[in-house]
Amino acid sequence: MTRVRIDGVVKRFGEAAALNGVSLELPPGELFTLLGPSGCGKTTLLRIVAGLLAQDAGSVAFDGVPVDSIPPYRRNIGVVFQSYAIFPHLTVRQNIAYGLRARRMDDARAAAKVLEAARMVQMEPLLDRMPAALSGGQQQRVVLARALVIEPRLLLMDEPLSNLDARLRVEMRTVIRRLQQALGITTLYVTHDQEEALAISDTIAVMDRGEVLQTGPPWALYGAPRNRFVAEFLGGMNVLRGRLTTSTDAPIAEVETSFGARWMVAVDGAAATGDVWLGVRPESLRLEPSPDVATRWNQVTGTVTEVDYLGAVARYQVAVAPDVSLTVEVHDPDFRALRRLGDELQLWCDPAKVRLLAPHP
Numbered sequence: 001m002t003r004v005r006i007d008g009v010v011k012r013f014g015e016a017a018a019l020n021g022v023s024l025e026l027p028p029g030e031l032f033t034l035l036g037p038s039g040c041g042k043t044t045l046l047r048i049v050a051g052l053l054a055q056d057a058g059s060v061a062f063d064g065v066p067v068d069s070i071p072p073y074r075r076n077i078g079v080v081f082q083s084y085a086i087f088p089h090l091t092v093r094q095n096i097a098y099g100l101r102a103r104r105m106d107d108a109r110a111a112a113k114v115l116e117a118a119r120m121v122q123m124e125p126l127l128d129r130m131p132a133a134l135s136g137g138q139q140q141r142v143v144l145a146r147a148l149v150i151e152p153r154l155l156l157m158d159e160p161l162s163n164l165d166a167r168l169r170v171e172m173r174t175v176i177r178r179l180q181q182a183l184g185i186t187t188l189y190v191t192h193d194q195e196e197a198l199a200i201s202d203t204i205a206v207m208d209r210g211e212v213l214q215t216g217p218p219w220a221l222y223g224a225p226r227n228r229f230v231a232e233f234l235g236g237m238n239v240l241r242g243r244l245t246t247s248t249d250a251p252i253a254e255v256e257t258s259f260g261a262r263w264m265v266a267v268d269g270a271a272a273t274g275d276v277w278l279g280v281r282p283e284s285l286r287l288e289p290s291p292d293v294a295t296r297w298n299q300v301t302g303t304v305t306e307v308d309y310l311g312a313v314a315r316y317q318v319a320v321a322p323d324v325s326l327t328v329e330v331h332d333p334d335f336r337a338l339r340r341l342g343d344e345l346q347l348w349c350d351p352a353k354v355r356l357l358a359p360h361p
Contacts, residue, residue, distance in 0.1 A: 001028030002062050002153040002186045004049065009058035011044055011210075018044045020210040021058065027203075029184040031177065035197040036207035037233070042190045043158055045207075049188060050156050051075050062153065073102075075154070078147030082159040084139045086131045092118070092142050093127040099150040117149035120179055137168040144176065148183070155180070155187040161196065169193075173200050194234050198222065206230050222281075224268070227358040231279040238285070238326050239357065240278045252351050259321035263298040264351035277357040282315065282329040284353035287345055297351055302326065304343045314338055318345055 004026035011019040019041045026032045034042035047053040049060055051072035059066050067075055086095055096117055100110040118124045121141040131139060140160065147155060160176070161169045177200050180187050191197055197204050198218045205215040206229070214221055214230045225231035228239055241258040242265075253267045255278060265278060305325065306317035314333035318326045328347065339345060 001184055003028045003064070004154065004186060004188070005059075005061045005064070006045070006049065007059050007061070009045065009048060009055045009060065011041070011048065011053070011055050017210050019048075019055070022207075022210070022212055023058075024205055024212060024215065026186055026188060028186055030202040031180050031187045031189055031200060033189045033191060033197045033201040033204045034207055035191060035194065035204050035234070037192060039209075040207040041210040042207050046156050046158050046188055046190050049154075050077055050079055076150070076152050077154045077156055078150060078152035080143050080147050080155070080157045080160045082162055084143050084163075086139055086142060088131050091128050091130060092123060092134070095131065095142050096127075096145045096149055098146060103150065113149050114145075117145040120148065121145045121175065135168075136164050137172055140164065140168075140172055141175070144179070148179070148185075152185070155185050157187065158190045159192070160189075161191075161193075169196065176200065198235070204234075206234060208233075224355065225279065225357065228277050228279070231355070231357050235281070236327070237279045237281055240280075240324065242276050242278050244273050244276050244356075246273060253356075255356075257300075259300065259324045261298070261300050263354060265354045265356055266352045267356060277359060279355040279357045280326075280349055280353060282327040283331060285326060285328045285347050285349050287328065287330065287339075288348060297348055298354065299346060299348045300326075302345055302347060304339050304341055304345060307339065307341060309333070309335065309338060316345075318347065320347075 006022060006024045009019050009022045022045060034045060036042050044053065048055050051067065051070065059068055061067060093114055096114045097110055100113060115124065118127055121144050123138065123141050123145060126138065161172050164172060173196055189200065201218055203215065204218055204221055206213045206221065208229055214226050221230060222235050225234060231237040232239055242255040244253055244255050246254060251267060252264050255263050255265050255276060257263055257278065263278065300320045302318035302320035304316050305319050308315040312331065314330045316328045316339060318328055320326055326347065
């Protein structure tokens with residue numbers, strides 16, 4: 001298992017800064033995901049770790065040893081890119097064996113290792129098939145086997161599932177996670193897909209405009225985002241303006257919301273009076289029958305403006321003011337009790353589910 005240390009990495013393309021002093025540590029054996037929108041610098045950082053791109057400042061070290069001057073082919077890494085990069089004139093067997101041939105491994109040993117890698121990704125029956133006869137998911141399995149067969153110390157994956165349909169993405173992320181955990185290989189994974197990142201990662205680093213905004217396990221980032229960008233990008237969140245009316249270091253503070261209601265909000269540490277952003281997840285908002293509403297925290301009345309029935313979830317847009325709408329999700333909904341357009345709803349939420357968010361500059 002390899003520990004990767006990224007320290008103060010800077011990369012510019014002309015006047016544009018792709019990376020602004022990024023520092024991260026990948027613990028041995030973890031699947032570490034860089035998550036962010038296009039252009040945030042996540043692929044640039046992966047290519048620097050791979051040695052395919054030189055940084056302007058900062059350093060990258062594997063197990064405490066700097067690798068900045070070591071060429072890619074000597075870093076012993078496996079790379080899976082967004083494009084499959086499968087050789088169309090070679091069989092599955094020959095594609096998987098490509099890295100072994102480049103290392104001049106003897107034929108008998110290479111054949112055994114190819115067979116083992118094919119078994120790991122469930123491609124053994126298709127070893128003599130040509131790439132044109134494979135589905136997208138099968139091609140991605142070949143690419144994964146080719147990266148793993150060389151027994152790399154580090155696996156790098158750049159948007160590996162973006163060319164697959166929704167069903168195959170779920171299937172392949174399960175395959176990747178299972179193999180990564182079984183092999184215990186340190187993995188740096190790049191994606192813009194929030195659900196994919198939540199499902200597959202030990203640790204997520206959310207990036208924007210060349211900077212890391214927050215790092216932590218999926219549950220921590222989802223449940224306690226530090227700023228507005230992380231809150232909205234990771235999973236979707238209702239973000240509201242408000243004003244903290246009383247300075248406090250207590251766990252609960254009172255905020256006057258932009259739509260006039262006073263809400264009690266969870267506070268992490270000291271909080272000063274002034275304008276703030278509030279965040280609440282759609283599934284944290286509750287619908288209650290009117291007899292119970294009077295006893296609930298953070299009540300607000302609104303009108304249903306959109307209804308989406310998605311089977312496992314019913315999603316409502318509820319207007320609580322002329323310019324304020326809340327997204328509400330009800331899981332395992334009774335279709336016979338679905339609310340309709342124009343219905344008036346009483347909403348409430350637990351103060352522990354509402355977060356104070358720092359603005360994103």
